[in-house]
């Protein structure tokens with residue numbers, strides 16, 4: 001795991017208490033849907049976590065973290081965009097990154113800090129999270145490949161367009177509320193083989209959203225202290241339904257997900273042909 005970003009002037013890392021960070025099964029027990037281990041890889045589920053109002057994610061700390069990360073690990077743009085959004089036309093506000101974070105309540109924007117574990121403190125945090133999640137799912141940490149963590153800040157009403165991610169994803173709500181609609185992974189009527197091949201060949205992960213399938217996704221509302229597990233390649237889109245939203249996501253691959261992705265690799269070398277054809281965010 002990369003730990004190349006210096007600590008700089010950031011305050012020392014919050015200390016770990018004796019309580020676990022995650023309760024992956026608490027909300028599932030109430031719903032009667034089964035256990036996290038049984039649903040892993042197949043179905044999304046909600047869970048509880050301890051990061052709401054946690055010092056790891058104070059606004060000052062996020063500002064310092066944004067400052068410490070390389071420019072290539074930061075993306076930000078206006079947040080009031082449609083669910084179906086080609087990445088080539090992402091609109092910008094004209095504010096700097098720091099101005100955007102300081103004014104997130106009012107500037108109608110979306111900020112993504114990528115691979116925050118490049119900062120040593122957050123590398124330790126990610127390690128702790130992976131260990132807990134792995135214990136619940138029956139995975140050894142060594143089996144959780146290419147782990148990464150992302151921090152999202154979104155102004156009220158912000159939308160993350162329809163897309164899928166090539167890894168398992170635990171999305172934690174730290175502040176505010178969101179709703180997410182998640183579709184079955186591997187449903188070729190939503191993402192066909194050609195689109196999968198294009199993605200593996202370098203196309204962006206954003207997908208065109210077709211109203212004809214809009215009813216088929218499962219909705220989850222989640223607020224601070226709750227999170228949602230999004231299975232590998234399960235298409236989804238997210239809407240911020242409260243005021244400012246701060247979310248943290250933890251993702252990892254496995255030998256199985258890597259194998260599945262390589263099964264979509266084309267022999268020929270022509271480029272992607274979908275509308276959403278630009279290499280972009282993680």
Ligand SMILES: [Fe+2]
Pocket residue numbers: 163164165169236
């Ligand atoms: Fe995603």
